[in-house]
Each structure stands twice: as structure tokens, then as C-alpha cells.
Amino acid sequence: MRPYQPPAPEYAFGYRRPPRLGNEINGLGVADKVRATPVFHRHGETTDWQALDDFFSFINPWSVVVNMVRNTWQLRRSDGPVAGTRREVDDATAMAAEVKAIAKQAGAALVGITRITEEDLYVGREMPYEYAVCIGLDMVYEEMAFAPQKRAAVEVMRAYREISKTAIRVAEAIRAMGWPAKAYGNPNVTDILHIPLAQRAGLGQLGKHGSMISKEHGSNFRLAAVLTNLPMALDAPVDIGVDDLCSSCTRCVIDCPADAIVNEKRMVRGENKWYVDFDKCVPYFVKTYGCAICIEVCPWSEPGHGPDLMEHLLRKRAQRRTA
């Protein structure tokens, strides 16, 4: 049970002249495969929802801003000099294992590797890298239980700061091998879509609430990535039974104060997938400094529960098939 009841979805802020619908910008209902357009959380460019994004930055508590500032400072090292002597890679599998070990040693809870495709980039971006090392870091569940209060927002930004540190260390280790690498750890400054990359890298599956679900941590984790050209063996997407759970579970749908989560998958940029209504979600997200109710009420997020849940779901699926 959460320590506080979430506030009502009533807002003392708004647009006098509402921008283009966020769902439209996100490509809801678009059957063609097109690249995503930034809606929110951009740095160095203006989006249709910039005014609300700026407002969000200003009303955030100082304890959240401090973490953002510290993350910005450390992420100056996201890129750096590449060693002059390149270590040749004869065994991509061994190299992948080595990079994963570096990431784990640097604090990563989850690591996977995938190839970057055009759809992983926001529109207008070019990609000089071929691979993404996707990293996940779990958050402190007891702190996140305070969602949608300030305390959970602080924990989210602390996790981003920690995972950035991990990504920077991995990028530095790869550059020391003579290969270019860039760390992506700031949720507000990103050119890539972390979730599709992380799904293909085998970190988990997309849940009904629009966030990743991993076997070990449910949705109680954050993502970062290291982009590089270092040849490594790729991971495969996993099926841990998320669709089996989400198609019958309505916990996040019921608990979302803004009614932004629905029980059916939607067509988004050429893919039928779980989708959260941006235009309903984002005002509540702003009001509550990042909300996060949906990821914390997800039964998969309960610590230690995930592996058993996966086993149970896959066993039931197998039973259904043989029946």
C-alpha cells in the first residue's frame, strides 16, 4: 500500500492555446513505419510541448534538480578520446561477455546488446554507431512506493545519475580498447528510443503501462545505453510472459489516476503495441513530478516476485496449448 493517496487529476496549470495533440505527434493510429518525433523532454531544441516541459523543470523540487545537475556534470564525459591502438576483436561472443562483465562491475543490474536500426532514432538524427549496449539499473522499491510523491521523483533521478555513471564507465572502457563509444544516460537529452533497443537487447518486454518489464525487476528500473562500433555478439529479445499477464491484469489501468492506460494494444507508427495516452498522462506526470504509479503498482515490480511470476505464466501458457 502506498504511503499517500494520489492526488486527483485536477490541474492548476494548462495551455491557453493547446499544442498539437501528443498522441498525434507520437504517431498513434499511424500504420506506416515512421521514425518517432520528440514530444517532451528535449534539450537544445523546441517541441510543441516545450512550454509544459519548461514548467515541469521549474516546479520540480530542488532535491530532484540537484540530481539532474550532478548527472549533467558527469555526462560531460559521455564522449571522450579513443585510444590510439585498437584492440582487434576475433571473438565477438567473448567481447560481449567482457563488456557485460564491465557493466555489471560498474553497477548494472541488467545488460544486453543489440544492433541499432533507423527506427531507434528520433527523426532528424544520424547514427555513426552500429551497436547499443543497453543497461538497466533497479531503483529502491521502498522509495518508489512513495510514488507519485516527491520522494519517488528523487529516487528516479538518483537512479538516472547512478546508471549514467555505469554507462560512462562502460563507454570509457570501450574507448580504452580503441573503439568509439558514447554513453546515453540523461532522460532529458537523448537521440535514441531506449525501450525498443532494450527490448531487442533482451532486457525485458513492453508492458501495458508503456514501460519495460524485466524478469528480475519488473518495471522498477531505469535504462541507459552505450553506443559503439565495437563488434560484439548480439542478444535476442526475450519472452517472459508479459503479454500473458498484461492482457488479463488491470492493476495499472485501475490505479492510473489520469485514465491514461487502456486494456488494448494500439497501432503506433506501424506497430501494434501497448501505448499510454500521452495527452492524459503528461499533465498528471507534470503535476506529480514524474508520477510513476503505474510502474510501482505493477505486480511484477514487487522485489523477488518476477522470476516465479514468469515461470507461472509460461507454464500456464504451455498448459493452454496442450489442452
Added chain:
Amino acid sequence: MRTVDSDGNVDTAWGRLRRDAGTLKRIAGMVFVYATAGAKIRRRYHAKLASGGTYWVDEPDENEFDENPPAKNEPDKNEPDTNELDPNEPDT
């Protein structure tokens, strides 16, 4: 087209120094704006919150204080924090 590659040359010590200086300048700007313009926005927003009005995010200059603003901003029932800038607040 924007490349996702580095914005500047970080291969030299001078390049990294320039990068660090640029980051520091950006951070100083972020904190300054949060402490000045941000404080004004937070005050006006909390006044609207207390009075039941609406803070227009796309027209911040139109968000004048209400005629009879509360003596003290009343925070949300569930949110004890007033979000005022408090540099002494412990991190995490």
C-alpha cells in the same frame, strides 16, 4: 540532420577543458534560471493552486497573482513540500 556523435573535439586536453567549461556554464545557467525565473513561476503557480485558478504555461507573463493571494502558499494536501529553492536540502 543532427548527428548523435560528439558535438565538439574531446580528443585534446584543450578540447576537454572547453567542454567542461561549456558544461559548467550550462549548469550555472540552469541553476540561475531555476532560482530566479523558476522561483517566480513556482510562487505564481502555488498561488493559482491555492486560489483555484489556472497557471498558463504558454503565457507565463499573463499569470499575475490573484487579487487576494493567500498569505502563505497552501501546498497540496498530499504534498508537504512547497518546492521553494532550498540549497541546503540533502540530496536523496
